[in-house]
Amino acid sequence: MHAPFSRRRRLAITCLILAAAGPGVGSRAASARTAELSGSARPVIEQFLLAQAGGLPGKVSIRVETPMSGALPACDALEAFLPAGARVWGRVSVGLRCNGDGSTTPAWTRYVPAYVAVVANYYVASRPINAGDTVGPADIQLRQGDLSALPRGVLTNPQQAAGMVASNRIALGAPLRLELLRGATVIQQGQSVKVQSQGSGFVVSTEGRAMTNAAAGVAIQVKTQAGQMLSGIARADGSVELPN
Template sequence: MHASANRRSLSATTLPGALAKIAITIAALTTTASHAASPRPAPLGGSAQPVIEQFLLHQSAGLPGKVSISIDTPISGPLPACDAPEVFLPNGARLWGRVSVGVRCNGTQTGAEKSPAWSRYVPAYVAVVGSYYVATRPIAAGETLGAADFTVRDGDLTTLPRSIITNPAQANGMIAVNRIASGAPLRLEQLHGATVVQRGQNVKLVTQGAGFVASTEGQAVNNAIAGAAVQVKTQGGQVVSGTARPDGSVELSN
């Protein structure tokens, strides 16, 4: 009898607490689901949007691809009205991928009253769709790449490493530093040029000027790939600097 009464007493005592825990759990799950289903920020809109768009398009001119821009409303909400919004980039900001754009207003004149000046930062995304190159097969370290070893792809370059290769001349004839998987984007640090000048090698020194070309011979002081700087010791014992050519000759610096 006492045991049954104790069980009834325990159930009556613990039930409200259990219900409270269930209610808290349901509320937490509802909040989590609400956050997970929340849409992306709404477009900015308002008079400042076209000003920001024009600013970003002008600043991004010359990027290697087709530029598209999206501008979102700041977390703080829509921008206040402004007669002449001024757009700027924070120091060190780069128009590449996600960026925060500054907007300032010196105040808006409404009749005899002038609204206060303000400054806000607006989130934006600068996509740059362009061509880049990927490996068509697995490439082992030390292999020299030919035109058949890579192919072009199109995509948003801002989502790829900044050293991505966008010109086939940057890959053709280059040597893989390490293994490159098939389909992997090619990056500049994965490749190096073939050595065209060896230390101690006799090389042809070429000097070009207005209407003349002169040449002599010398001995290379260091190894060099095509396009790299190389020092050469002339037959007279003088050390001069030049640029290694693909054919192994050296063009003297002016």
């Protein structure tokens, strides 16, 4: 009989504590953490992030939030920067530096949370693709979404998958990623290949034997009939091109 009463008593005490704290305390705290930043610092950060994201595909949108420390001090000479190694999409922490005059305006540095969304086209598998399968146009399907919420290396151009071979199994609907694909083998180890070197107004060619397998565009070593080892790039037609 005592155990149920004890549980009811603990529940009643918990309710009294929550009521005393006031309604919506948790929601207000969450709102404070995610409130958008106001003031002159916001456009400085937005312009900085837009410039940094200029080379990204798709439509970029930026949300700048108020840091946990609260509103930023006043400053007329703000400079935004990113920490070393930070990427420019998804959730980022933007450094903001005030170059004060040392008297009326002291110098300070703060870090401001922001979210950079990049909405663009990307491609998924339209069927289960097994390791070793060559990926064709019928095997990929267009999607649109926030690239910052997807794995790195997701394909945004269908040409990136043209003629590629799956190195792992790719499930139906899974985003296609560069690390899941490899080039089709155009030269087999031990194969006799033509080795070419081109220059201004001349082409020199010889025969050799491939020392490894290679896909188009991949470096490969070739042993000539004279026993010389040459390094070149495998071409789609099965020949090897030597660097100039």
